[in-house]
Amino acid sequence: MINSFYLVTLLPLLGFLINGLFGKKLKNEKLIGTISTLAVFIPFVIGVATFFELLSMEPESRKVFLNFYNWITAGSFSVNYAYLIDPLSISLVLIVTGIGSLIHLYSIGYMHGDPGFAKFFAFLNLFIFAMLNLILADNFLLMFLGWEGVGLCSYFLIGFWYQKRFTGDAAKKAFIINRIGDFGFMLAMFYIFTNFNTLEISKFLEGITSYQVGEPLLLTIALLLFLGAIGKSAQIPLFVWLPDAMAGPTPVSALIHAATMVTAGVYLVARTSLIYAMSPIAQQIVFYVGLVTAIMAATIAIKQNDIKKILAYSTVSQLGFMFIALGTGVYWVAIFHLITHAFFKALLFLGSGSVIHGMHDEQDILRMGGLKNKMKITYATFLIGTLAIAGIPPLSGFFSKDAIIFETYKEMGIPFMILGLITAGITAFYMFRLVTLTFYGKPRYDEKHIHPHESPSTMTIPLIILAILSVIGGFIGMPGIYGMPTYLRDWLEPVFEKSNAILQAIHPVQEPSHATEFLLVGLAVLTSLIGIYLAYRKYSKAEVFEPAKGFGKVLENKYYVDEVYDKAIVEPIQKTSEGFLWKIFDVKIIDGAVNGIARYISNISFDWRKIQTGIIQDYSTISVAGVVIIILYLLFI
Amino acid sequence: MIEINYYLLTSAILFCIGVIGVLIRRNAIIIFMCIELMLNAINLTLVAFSAYLGNINGQIFVFIVMTVAAAEAAVGLAIVIALFRNKESVNIDEINILKW
DSSP, rough: OOTTTTTHHHHHHHHHHHHHHHHHHOOHHHHHHHHHHHHHHHHHHHHHHHHHHHTOOOOOOOOOOEEEEEHHHHEEEEEEEEEEHHHHHHHHHHHHHHHHHHHHHHHHHHTTOOOTHHHHHHHHHHHHHHHHHHHEEEEEHHHHHHHHHHHHHHHHHHHTTTHHHHHHHHHHHHHHHHHHHHHHHHHHHHHHHHHHHHHHHHHHHHHHSOOTTTOOOHHHHHHHHHHHHHHTTOTTTSTTTHHHHGGOOOOHHHHEEEEEEEHHHHHHHHHHHHHHHTOOOHHHHHHHHHHHHHHHHHHHHTOOOOHHHHHHHHHHHHHHHHHHHHTOOOOOHHHHHHHHHHHHHHHHHHHHHHHHHTTSSSSGGGOOOOTTTSSSHHHHHHHHHHHHTTOTTTHHHHHHHHHHHHHHHHHHHHHHHHHHHHHHHHHHHHHHHHHHHHHHHHHHHHTTTTTOOOOOOHHHOOOOHHHHHHHHHHGGGOOOSSSOOOHHHHHHHHHHHHHHHHHHSSOOOOOHHHHHHHHHHHHHHHHHHHHHHHHHHHHHHOOOOOOOHHHHHHHHTTTGGHHHHHHIIHHHHHIIIIIIIIIIIIIIHHHHHHHHHHHHHHHHHHHHHHOOOHHHHHHHHHHHHHHHHHHHHHHHH | OOOOHHHHHHHHHHHHHHHHHHOOBBHHHHHHHHHHHHHHHHHHHHHHHHHHHTTTHHHHHHHHHHHHHHHHHHHHHHHHHHHHHHHHOOBBGOOOOOOO
């Protein structure tokens, strides 16, 4: 199957071209939807086949390089269009194409009747193409192509309903903030090329092993790459674009802004884990950034009222958890959480889409309530997703989040573990606040005009499949204590082998006893249950919502981060642009210089043109005078 | 046999008269005649050298110059006539509109 692996990226590209070029002529929604869903589903099937092919190999040799052609050559600089298939990339390919096809299927129902139906699917296919290139790339440049490609598609899809002004603004915000991260990525590439003379990831990772641990060069590259990861994965301080990105259609939020694209940063750090293992300071920074983001986003989510915004902040917070895992040096746990998060967060977003669809585009949870009986499938699946993210055993989120908290305890000590636990408790709280306000209690919407209804089956089938995955997804990576096989860890082991060995050498960690581990599990479940209980008690009977006071108001306003950025960055830039760059620099200096030169020359010419008298004898006199001078010169000098 | 120097001197004087005529006279026809004078001064030089050096090339060249002069005379006089029709004058300093 590896021979036909090129189809994995070719088909989404074809789907994009067909729908992009002929979508308007096809007019048939079913046909368009089927084409683009198949363009993602067939790659998924190929991916599964490739997965089994890799599985049948020896663990050490599970690394297949596919070189398609020489992409760019200039002097000593040479880049191939080449893919690397290894356990890490194939896992991500399965997630992207698998969840991608479900979301494509869901979108057929969700986008029904939209004038931009074909365009939407074209962009989704293009996104899948770019994302797969990002994942499979064997060199940083090709990865950057995918990296920019997903950013571009994200921009297109956030601003999909471009008639509304704020979607355009949100799209621009996402794109511009991502540029800051891309800038880091590019600088990292320049550094890598000048120092290692290659952009191939595997050669680069081989190259750095000859360096000392903690070398400044490695630290610089690691931090620059991490800047890219921060931008794409919406971590502090660049997380502000993700909540605004919810202006796009809900399937986009589920696919791009929850399950796949935003995890690209996590993937990047995991892919280059060796360099983080070799620069402990960078590793620490990854940890702290993840921790602060997780706490901050979780607390903001408590006070939000837009169903999608809550999920957006929840995504930021969960991505923070993934970076915590990367920061503690247990890379496979980050990938584990990435996978389970993709399941349950896609489920939650699609569920919220179903709610929004049924409520006729209402997104404010304060104006919902009592939907439990009206939308049974949505309710049941949404509840499963919520329990999964809250970390209730044996759902998928429980295992991955528990593993992260356990590793935090092991590597960083008790205080950080407590912070992690509290954040997990807050997660349970805000998610149950969301569920309670949406599905329980009495209806708070206008019952005369709004009649909530269950969504069509193209939308509920993906929900059910994702709910099943959210339930069983955790079993692939259970920690050792349950006496079950740890599939995911063994599967990813060859990828992270070197990094783990180096980490062990620098900083050996004692395995805590099983009793401690079970105690931690108990604590984690307990905090989640407390969170759930508090949320249910507080909101199940609530009918009147008073405006938030004190710290609650700070949370409601998202710590005023946007306002601070506005005041500190946007406004000064606007003011200098308008007051100085435009009115002084452009008008006075640039225009002044150009016009001044023109005027000066025109003034000179005004006098000098008078030598053109028009009288032919003047001209011939000068000409003869010239001849005479030349003759005199030749005769006497 | 007259020395070549006399021929050359005569030719130089004729040429200078032609040049000065072109530069200072106003009447277009006189300027025109001065140009002819310059051409013939050159012809004289060519013939003189041809005889002096015993080389026929100079005389052949004189024929070419005369042909050109004849053609030029036809065109030049036509221009003068066209000018006179437009401006009722062949005064060269009144014909000065080709300028800024």
